[in-house]
Amino acid sequence: MSNFISHIATLEIPVTNLELSIEFYKDILGVEVEFKGEKNAMLSFKKKGVPTIFLVGTEGRKGISFNNTNNGIEHSIIDFYTPNLKEFYQWLQDKNIEVTTLNINEDHGFGGFGFKDPDGNLLSATNVLHEGQ
Structure with missing residues (x-):
């Protein structure tokens, strides 16, 4: 077992319109801009141990x-945590963000759904936390 890696540092997401994507991620996820270059930007949740999001400009969608x-x-390859899954789902729908079906297991109340950023990158929201998170 490797002791070299302790956690995920950064999630890199390709975007075609950096300004539009920065505004989307700030609005939807509540992140702050740590750095903004001409073709990339680093976004942060400002919480210890939580990965940053690196938006990388690209021409291909x-x-x-x-x-x-x-x-x-x-x-999706990225799941974002929310304790208020149903409310977040409704909020995204009210903002006309493309969402997938809300799936909640009635036995234990855990579930999730997908939503898309302006480039069609599929992201997910879940109300499930695992040990150590």
Whole structure:
């Protein structure tokens, strides 16, 4: 077992319009701009141990996500935590942000859903925390 890596430092997200994306992430996630260059920006939640978000300008619009070939569901590679899953879902809908179906397990109340940034990058929200988070 490696003792070299202790946590995730930064999530890098490709964007085609840096200004639009900065405003989206500030508004939707509540992050602050730590650094803004001509073609990239570092965003932060200002919490210890939480990864920063590095928006990287690109010309190609591919979107980050993948298809689960076992069930055909499109998955994000980033899940953001919220204790208020239903309220966040409704808030995004009210802001006309594209969202997927809200999935909540009725037995324990945990679940999540996907939402897209201006470039079509699929992000997810969940109300699940794991040990150590």
